[in-house]
Amino acid sequence: MTQGVNVEQILAPHLPRLKMSLQHAWDGHQGRENENDAWQLFQTLIGTQDHDESSLTARFEQVGRRLVTYDEKLDTRLQEIQSFVDAAATEIKHIFQEHPEELVTTLGYLYQLHNKSALALTRGFQHVVEQQARSTTHLTQQLEHRLLALQRVNGYSNSAMDLDQTLENTAQVIAEELNVDLCSIFFYDELQRVLTLRATNGPRPLGGMHFILRLGEGYSGWVADKGRPLHSNDALGDPNFATEARSYSTPYRGVMALPIIFFGTAERLIGVISVQSSEPREFTRDEVNFVEVIAGIIAINIENGRLYEQTDEQLRRKVHELATIHRVSYIIASTLNLEEVLQIITTQAVHLSGAERSCIFELDPDRRRLHALAHYGLNPEQASNLQIGVGQCCAGRTVQTGRPSMAVDCFHADEHCFIHDDPTLSSEIHSVLCVPLKVKQKVLGCICIYSSHRHLLSPEQMQLVVTFANEAAIAIENARLYEETRRGLELKSVLLRELHHRVKNNLATVAGILSLQRRRTRSPEVRHILAESVNRVQGLAATHDLLAHEDVSEARVDDIARKIVGVANANLSPPEKRISFQVETCPVVIPSRAVTILALVINEMVSNAIKHGMADVTRGTVIIRGFEEEDGYVAIQVLDSGKGPSAEHEQQEEPGESGEGLGLSLIKNLIGDLGGRFALRRETITRPASTKQGEQTSGETAEYTVAEVRFPLRRSRPTYALNS
Structure with missing residues (x-):
């Protein structure tokens, strides 16, 4: 110790007691390491040989490094050293109570050693911690760099290069x-x-x-x-x-x-x-x-x-197969040329199945023999004369059983097979697949695929042929149904036109009888009623004449209106008045079940326009127009430039109250049978006018009486019931 011999002499007789006290101080701490640290500090304090301050500092720096290695806490070890120093200080105060100067020196040296030990312990601990932090940082950076490298490699693998x-x-x-x-x-x-x-x-x-x-x-x-x-x-x-x-x-x-x-x-x-x-x-x-x-x-x-x-190749093959099937289906749906459809089916069936030849057989009406409808890879002359009995050859047995069949080298033993008698063909063909053409369990024929390979077709190839067989069956059935329907429609169309023609002639006869009666009567009122009846009958006759010249039992609205206007102008228009009739273009087609009703309705509306609208004028205009509305209804309007409807007409009186009410009653009841309604109103309408150069001007605005009917374009068959 640097404090002199006097301190060592004072401590010498008390060393056993001091050691005992220190022993109690470190007994509360576990581990041999703690005891060694305390003893090292004590030896340096009493000045034992080989225990100086430099070795004490080195010792505690090493201990600090080991704390990190063994995952111990620095604070715990510092507290343990502090406990030892406190115990040593207590004993020293007791020993040196009669030597105050030496007490101060010894305690100062003890605290000095304590500070150096704590600093060395902390320094060693922090040095290792810093080393580990640097190592961890380096490792983290290295891992991050490796991760980025892996991401780059993965990006290259997933790129389009x-x-x-x-x-x-x-x-x-x-x-x-x-x-x-x-x-x-x-x-x-x-x-x-x-x-x-x-x-x-x-x-x-x-x-x-x-x-x-x-x-x-x-x-x-x-x-x-x-x-x-x-x-x-x-x-x-x-x-x-x-x-x-x-x-x-x-x-x-x-x-x-x-x-x-x-x-x-x-x-x-x-x-x-x-x-x-x-x-x-x-x-x-x-x-x-x-x-x-x-x-x-x-x-x-x-x-x-x-x-x-591999997947792309399979996908391309599947897409090609689907596209081919779609093309064949489209052709079947878009054309009724059976020969063209069947030829395409035989060609595509060969290409997609990997075979060389194919033939489609149709079962004759007597259901005893098969003949070739279309073929691919066969001799045309041989195919045209080909006849196979039901139950004979692969094709005949397939039609007989209604089930697909496959065989290899069956031609040599089957004397009924048409290939058996052709050495050239039988030497080139080794396998055959036959699939029946069926529609609603009815066998129409079969399709046969001939291949040069000595193996059966795969399930996928067989399914393709089955698909083409179904398409061929549909095409044959569609062609048959179309031909039957076409002949039936032609017959019905001829009969219907003949019916309309005869109805027209009968109505013309009735109109002639009524006209003869009108000329013989002397009563103006009766003559007027008969004139209206003649007009109605002739309107119906003109309508049936229109239907008799159409290919189908339909008529356009403007065609019906022109027929009615021609009849009404001839029968009802007074010679002293100049009435201009205009029929606007209306391409809406009315089915035959509603044409006669619509003709009567238009006839009544035009008659009312002439009789009532033009009653007190010498000239005027009657316009007939029609159009289809967004809700599926058809609207037909008759406009006249006359003075307008009377009050009783505006009130749309109930039928049967006057002669004028009969026309309105007919209109309302007839249009009611079509599910429609009638309206009569006065409107201000601006109509465009044309200049001499053909340009449209702003036109003129005038008051018109509008008689309008609205009815649905599609409705069940009307009852033709009239409520008088």
């Missing part, structure tokens, strides 16, 4: 990340059992990109043959490895090579990744793991590419 460019970029990333001179990627050829160089990050071997290694040759060949990784500090030292190491302009010593293996249902070797350095080098486990992950990415990418090619 070609495979060679992807592999070259991958090799460049590996070389940069591991700081090696060269990275090479080889692919394994299963057929030739060799490795072919596909990509490097820089130097090419002496053989260029056509560098090939056999299994077991070089370190890459060794890895491919053994299927496990290889690490070598000096590849030049191994004669087998040196072959590949010296294949480059710069020999390489440090080598790490890993196999690229796809682990699916069965392990499959894809290739080898090799990284080389010109100097000897030990590769860490992290570096090996990094390359292994990239090898897995490459393996998955290659396998996905292979599966994509």
Whole structure:
């Protein structure tokens, strides 16, 4: 101790007691390490040989470093030292109570040693913590960098670039990340059992990109043959490895090579990744793991590419098959040319099934024999004379059973087969598939596919032929139904036109009788009533004449209106008045069930316009127009420029109250049978007028009386009931 001999002399007789007191102080703390620290401090305090302040500081710095290693807390150890110092200070105060100067010196030295010990302990602890922090930061940065490298490689694999460019970029990333001179990627050829160089990050071997290694040759060949990784500090030292190491302009010593293996249902070797350095080098486990992950990415990418090619080829084939079936279906739906449809079916059935010939047979009406409707690859003259009995040959048996059948080399033993008698054809054909043409369990014939292969068609090929058989059956049935329907429609159309013609003649006869009666009567009122009746009958006759000249039992609204206007103008228009009739274009087509009703309705509206609208005028205009509304209703209007309806007309009186009410009653009841309504109103209408140059002007605005009927275009058959 630096405080002098006097202090040591005072402490000497009390050392056992002091040791005992310190023993009690460290008994409360676990571990031999704590006791050693306390004893080291005590020995330095009493000045024991080989225990000085420098060794005490070194001792506590080492203890601080070990605290981090064993994951102990610094605060706990500092508290333990503080407990020892407090116990030592208590004893020293008791020992030196009669020597105050020495007490101050000894306690000061004790506290000085305590501070140095605590600082050394803390310094050692912080030094290791800082080292670990730097190491953790470096490791984190390295992992982040590795992760970014893996992301780059994965991005290349998922990009649209070609495979060679992807592999070259991958090799460049590996070389940069591991700081090696060269990275090479080889692919394994299963057929030739060799490795072919596909990509490097820089130097090419002496053989260029056509560098090939056999299994077991070089370190890459060794890895491919053994299927496990290889690490070598000096590849030049191994004669087998040196072959590949010296294949480059710069020999390489440090080598790490890993196999690229796809682990699916069965392990499959894809290739080898090799990284080389010109100097000897030990590769860490992290570096090996990094390359292994990239090898897995490459393996998955290659396998996905292979599966994509297979799937893409299958998809293209399926799309072609579906497109062909769709085209055939479209032709069936768009044309009724049976010969064209069946010829397309026979051609496409051959192409999609991989066969060479095909033929579609139709069952005769007597259901005893089959004849060829369409064929592909057969002699036209032979096919035109081909007759097969039901139950004979593959085609006849298929029609008889109603089930598909396949056979190989059946032509030689079947004397009823038409191929049996043709040596040239029988030598080229070996297998046949026959599928019945069925519609609603009714067999119409069959389709037969002939192939030169001595094997049966696959289920997929058979399903295609079945599909074409269904299309052919539909086409044949559609052609039959169309022909039957066409003949029926022609007959019905002729009969219907004849009916309309006869009805027109009968109505003309009735109109003639009424006209004769009108000329003989002397009563003006009776003459007027008969004139209206003649007009109505002649209107109906004109309508039936219109229907008698149409191909179908339909008529346009404007055609009906022109017929009615012609009759009404001739019968009802007074000679002293100048009435102009205008029928606007209206292409709405009315079915025959409503044409006669509509003709009567228009006739009554035109008659009312002439009789009532033009009663007190010498000239005027009557306009008939029609249009189809958005809700599916048809509106027909008769406009007249006369004085307008009377009050009783505006009130639309009930039928039967006057002569004028009869016309309105007819209109309302007739249009009611069509599910429509009648309205009569006064409107201000602006109609465009034409100049001499044909340009449209603003036109004139005038008051018109509008008689309008609205009814649905499609309705069940009317009852034709009149409520008088």
